[in-house]
Amino acid sequence: MGGSGAASVIVVGAGVFGLATGLALAEAGMKVRLVAATPPDLTASGVAAGMLAPAFEMALDPPATDALDLLLAGRDLWPDLAGRLGVSLDRTGAAAIGPETWLDGLEARLAALGLEGRPAERAEMEAISSGLGSRFPRALLTPEDWRIEPQAALQAMVRRLQDLGGTLETGTFTLQDLEDAASPVVLATGVDRRLEGRVPELAGLSPIKGQILWRPGPSPPVGVIRTPGSYLLGSGGGFLAGATMEAGRSDLAADLEAQVELRGALADTFPSLATEGWVTRVGVRAATPDGLPLAGASVRPGVFLAVGARRNGWLLAPLVAEIVTAAVTGEDGGRWAPRLDPSRFAPGAGEVQA
Ligand SMILES: Cc1cc2nc3c(=O)[nH]c(=O)nc-3n(C[C@H](O)[C@H](O)[C@H](O)COP(=O)(O)OP(=O)(O)OC[C@H]3O[C@@H](n4cnc5c(N)ncnc54)[C@H](O)[C@@H]3O)c2cc1C
Incomplete structure (x- = not known):
């Protein structure tokens, strides 16, 4: 996987969205270059509690009133991901x-x-x-x-990404880097809006x-x-x-x-x-304004988004990774892709979905 003839992709961000998506892209056979200003352990993902909690989140602080099936779909991808990573999943x-x-x-x-x-x-x-x-x-x-231990899972994601030929660099990805990119770029940049001048959907975060x-x-x-x-x-x-x-x-x-x-x-x-x-x-x-992530293609050609996780980044990471990987590789993103489509917040998208 990710050999010399493989298509390349740049992933920006080493939180759970960037690493899970980078990993899914590498598993799909792409050559992944991951660039991050902050190392995994110091990201929001690194300080999180790691709860994969569709039930109590929906009962105590629902991201959206009808989000239960989406949260369950994210959780249900975890046993397979945890198995691939070799980390324990507390059930x-x-x-x-x-x-x-x-x-x-x-x-x-x-x-x-x-x-x-x-x-x-x-x-x-x-x-x-x-x-x-x-x-x-x-x-x-x-x-x-359920629950995952964030630091252990992030480290395991880095190891597996590298095993699959992916590279990790420390650095800030700039607007100029975006202009110059010769490969698709996945922005998993968390709350950072530095690139919103070229990627308008980020302005809604x-x-x-x-x-x-x-x-x-x-x-x-x-x-x-x-x-x-x-x-x-x-x-x-x-x-x-x-x-x-x-x-x-x-x-x-x-x-x-x-x-x-x-x-x-x-x-x-x-x-x-x-x-x-x-x-x-x-x-x-x-x-995001509707509490759910942006996962999929940006209105800017060649740019893909995996951002806006609110309280449920760990829970939703495998699902977002799957949807973004499908968007990059031109596959069908499945049932939840339309709901998380970043175009719902692109300028001119009309009424925001609740
Ligand atoms: C206290 C706390 C507890 C939480 N508990 C839970 C929980 O129990 N369960 C759960 O599901 N979620 C939880 N969350 C939410 C979860 O942590 C977040 O939703 C998730 O971490 C978001 O991950 P991310 O990858 O999108 O962003 P982040 O983890 O913030 O990572 C962003 C990455 O992008 C990089 N970056 C940004 N801009 C650039 C740039 N221009 N160039 C290069 N790199 C850039 C950053 O350096 C960083 O590496 C919690 C959050 C907090 C704060």
């Missing part, structure tokens, strides 16, 4: 813990979506986090939500800053625990607690106010964790 499920009225509302929303959300047995709560069963009389469990906390700990949960206003999970030998949603902000500054807010959100359910000792990590998500 323990996710639990929700909180006041009765909040849990009742969540249960009703999952039921209305046709998703499984049922009271967790004590043993199941213990499987997610030791001590949970004895501390909380009730939890809502969904087997629909807006930033949502996210701050997430990590601290070491002896017995972090093995599954995801959602609480009102926060989530807690085990990652890198410690606890990860997230995350703020700061619309309109694109700076990477960690601030104490956000940390206090997140620790406060944890305090009701995990008072012993609402103490000092947390490190703040920051990433910026890119959001």
